[in-house]
Amino acid sequence: MARRGKKKGRSVSGWVILDKPVGMGSTEAVAKVKWLYQADKAGHAGTLDPLASGMLPIALGEATKTVPYVQDGAKVYRFTVAWGEERSTDDLEGPVTRTSDKRPGEDDIRALLPKYTGVIMQAPPQFSAIKIAGERAYDMARSGEVVDIPEREVEIGRFDLLEMRPDGSTVFEIECGKGTYVRSLARDMGRDLGCYGHIAELRRTEVDPFTPEDFVTVPELELARFGEAGQAAWEEAGKPLLDFGAIDDLLIDTGAALECLPQVALSDDAAHRIRLGNPVIIRGRDAPVEAEEACATARGRLVAIGAIEAGMFKPKRVFAG
Incomplete structure (x- = not known):
């Protein structure tokens, strides 16, 4: 008999800047947020003890690729x-x-x-x-x-x-x-x-780079997910858990974690080439010529992290469009 594969989560990406309450472990907090978003991947940028409260940045989907940059932040x-x-x-x-x-x-x-x-x-x-x-x-x-x-x-x-x-x-x-x-x-x-x-x-x-203005609490996430009636009433009514609009609005863009890096704006054509793993020449008067790490974007969306050598951007980590 064939084994059933594990149900795949949503390919949602971004950061949840959780105001973790006292008594909740970091792993428990990540699991809670992952479940609320039905995300396929999740991780956090720095453990916070159960007896501690406050900022626990949780990455979903493609944002997990940027976790090291937040871990290194002040x-x-x-x-x-x-x-x-x-x-x-x-x-x-x-x-x-x-x-x-x-x-x-x-x-x-x-x-x-x-x-x-x-x-x-x-x-x-x-x-x-x-x-x-x-x-x-x-x-x-x-x-x-x-x-x-x-x-x-x-x-x-x-x-x-x-x-x-x-x-x-x-x-x-x-x-x-x-x-x-x-x-x-x-x-x-x-x-x-x-x-x-x-x-x-x-x-x-x-x-860093997140501030208290980015905080969101577990009750706020639950309210966005299930509405005023709450989870129990939602489940009792047999409603499908398909509407993620309100809770997705609480996400911070994946690229926010990379504000510490030089920023390179690409054309759509250059972004397409980067996503295929190809280097591209950076154009523009203020474009950096050399950088060990830089962030490339197109139309304000994150494309890749890479190095700039002799005016050419060489991708190291590519993000889904």
């Missing part, structure tokens, strides 16, 4: 550090491992911030998704194993103290590069201040 986090306890997970999820009665003053904290600004070396948390000998660090840590995770270089462009709260916790905001662990900052600062610390609240507010 990120902004707002977070609260609770002093006096260090925890195994460096956030509220894990048990307390160290305690202190000492609480830091504002001047002490501000004096410490320059140490954590710029290019620094950072040891990721024991409970992290980093792979050690092919195994996730959090899986090893959950089994009771002490994980030796080497320090690595990260960059923090801005580190601001926003508020000293009445309960003794401190609110910060940072702008940082790829691979920075905010939980590690709370842990290391707590040790430097001699009082220990862990993340009590964490929210990612920006992932």
Whole structure:
């Protein structure tokens, strides 16, 4: 008996800039968005812990090809550090491992911030998704194993103290590069201040090139998908899930992820040749002559990512028209 093939999803493409709620994992969020759009492909640009909220850029269809460019973008986090306890997970999820009665003053904290600004070396948390000998660090840590995770270089462009709260916790905001662990900052600062610390609240507010104006929530997506009556009433009425107009309107164009690259506008003929994998000569007075990576468009739509050599665009990754 022949096996049935897996049902193919829609070939919808674009970015959903999800305002992920606390309690939802990144994988769960991607699965939810993929289902709502009935998309054939989906992925995210940077894991956000279940206890964290905020910006989780989710790519659908052709946008999955642009994920690395968003992953490399600068990120902004707002977070609260609770002093006096260090925890195994460096956030509220894990048990307390160290305690202190000492609480830091504002001047002490501000004096410490320059140490954590710029290019620094950072040891990721024991409970992290980093792979050690092919195994996730959090899986090893959950089994009771002490994980030796080497320090690595990260960059923090801005580190601001926003508020000293009445309960003794401190609110910060940072702008940082790829691979920075905010939980590690709370842990290391707590040790430097001699009082220990862990993340009590964490929210990612920006992932370049996206901003808070791009946010969409799960309820907003569900409303666009099923209307005021909601999913249950839709399914009870036996309505086919075919109308995607309202939810598709919430997508951000795939090419938005490539604003960091030089932009090359092509004619329809040149775009056709590029989609066949052929190089084309770039015309125009302001056209770049050399670029390791550039983005080619036609009529405002993304055509390809490629290199420019001696005034010729050579495609490396082509997008469906």
